[in-house]
């Protein structure tokens with residue numbers, strides 16, 4: 001069966017026409033892409049095609065969702081699974097994109113058993129077994145190596161949800177150690193919360209202190225966008241994420257023009 005799946009995927013990739021000019025224009029916006037070598041770029045391109053083929057990307061709220069926008073989302077979603085495989089996104093199909101932050105106005109039961117409406121607005125959401133929802137305005141701002149990336153954030157939640165509700169404990173690979181993961185992430189999470197409580201400025205987005213699930217999603221953004229900084233601040237977290245994503249982005253140098261832009 002595995003052989004058949006591979007054959008089918010090869011056909012999808014070969015039949016998909018992806019304008020090389022559009023591909024290089026869109027990928028050029030992402031610092032993480034520029035760190036990849038040729039083989040990795042080719043693998044990412046295949047994943048992006050499989051992603052666009054298998055997922056249903058729909059626009060809401062009057063947004064025009066053209067190929068460039070879809071590509072931009074797919075590239076960021078697929079960097080996360082570059083060395084994991086497209087199967088990691090198999091259990092759901094839909095991505096909904098709003099022009100800007102959206103208010104889902106979901107009803108939920110509060111701790112007193114009463115029904116409340118959530119009036120918050122969101123840049124992104126990932127639903128268990130359901131869609132990923134994104135704000136295009138925030139997607140457009142992602143990718144410029146500042147450690148904030150709503151697409152990577154929501155897709156990290158999706159990986160976390162492969163074993164139930166997002167809790168910062170995704171299913172680990174066989175060669176990884178659950179106790180190590182737990183120890184390293186708890187210590188870093190506590191450290192971040194303590195520093196924020198003390199009024200310190202943190203290198204990692206303070207939103208990470210919301211919960212262990214948000215911590216995992218936020219450090220995943222940092223892992224792909226500002227890997228050198230994450231490795232400096234939380235080296236053990238970087239090492240665990242490196243085992244989990246099977247990538248070592250800090251070991252690759254950012255091209256000169258980006259280093260100058262960020263300097």
Ligand SMILES: [Zn+2]
Pocket residue numbers: 153157213214217
């Ligand atoms: Zn989140």
